[in-house]
Amino acid sequence: MVTHKLDPIDRQILAELQADGRMTNVELASRVGISAPPCLRRVRALEDQGFIRGYHADVNARELGFEVQVFAMVRLNSQAEADLAAFEARCRAWPLVRECHMLNGEIDFILKCVSPDLSTFQSFLTEELLRADHVANVKTSLVIRCAKDEPGLPFDVLEARLARNA
Numbered sequence: 492m493v494t495h496k497l498d499p500i501d502r503q504i505l506a507e508l509q510a511d512g513r514m515t516n517v518e519l520a521s522r523v524g525i526s527a528p529p530c531l532r533r534v535r536a537l538e539d540q541g542f543i544r545g546y547h548a549d550v551n552a553r554e555l556g557f558e559v560q561v562f563a564m565v566r567l568n569s570q571a572e573a574d575l576a577a578f579e580a581r582c583r584a585w586p587l588v589r590e591c592h593m594l595n596g597e598i599d600f601i602l603k604c605v606s607p608d609l610s611t612f613q614s615f616l617t618e619e620l621l622r623a624d625h626v627a628n629v630k631t632s633l634v635i636r637c638a639k640d641e642p643g644l645p646f647d648v649l650e651a652r653l654a655r656n657a
Contacts, residue, residue, distance in 0.1 A: 496540070497542070499650075500523055500524075500525060500533065501533060501537060501542075502646060502649065502650065503522075503523045503646075504519065504523055504530070504533055504534060504537065505537065505542060505543070505646065506646035507519055507522050507523060508534070508543065508546075509642075509643040509644065509646070510643075512546040512547070513546075516530055516531050516534070519534070549642065552605055556607050557605045557606065557607055558606075558607060558608060559605065559606040559607070559608060559609055559611075559612050559633070559634075560603070560604070560605050560606075560633075560634040560637075561603075561604045561605075561606070561612055561631050561632065561633050561634065562601060562602070562603055562604075562631070562632045562634065563601070563602040563604055563616070563620065563629050563630070563631045564598040564600075564601050564629065564630045564631070564632075565578075565598065565599055565600040565601070565602060565620070565626060565628075565629050566597065566598055566599050566626075566627045566628050566629075567599045567600075567625045567626060567627055568625050568626075568627040569625045570599065574624070574625045575593065575599070577624060577625070578599075578600065578623065578624070578625060578626075579591060579593070579600075581623055581624075582600070582602060585615070585619060585620075587604045587605060587606055587611075587612065587615050588602050588603070588604050589603050589604065589605055590602065590603035591603075598630075602620075609633075616629065616631065
């Protein structure tokens with residue numbers, strides 16, 4: 492388990508930054524109960540070790556005109572590693588694909604796509620995705636509404652597990 496590298500203060504820093512990545516180092520240090528200089532050193536170390544991958548604004552897609560969200564379930568006709576890697580690389584190049592996950596089971600990949608409108612997504616589907624090498628078939632599901640979109644990790648669950656195993 493990777494968390495053995497992290498002490499409770501490190502995990503609290505991650506939880507606080509996950510909730511508000513824009514807070515100042517002084518505010519963060521106050522929340523986790525240490526002074527600012529060691530807090531900053533810990534944050535930099537967490538960044539260097541890859542625990543913090545970046546800082547992002549949570550933008551409202553619909554307010555910005557991205558009205559359509561679709562999950563595309565993709566089955567390939569080849570599961571050779573080179574073909575899987577090529578498909579993943581292709582997904583990284585498509586702007587409408589925001590997430591790409593390889594799955595176990597009937598479906599090889601699930602893609603989370605956003606689009607300003609249905610016709611733009613349909614063009615992407617027919618001209619790009621369905622024509623990609625080794626794509627056998629694609630099933631799509633249009634998102635009607637989102638009941639939960641919680642970024643990050645449930646640190647309270649992690650802390651409870653660590654307390655049980657201590």
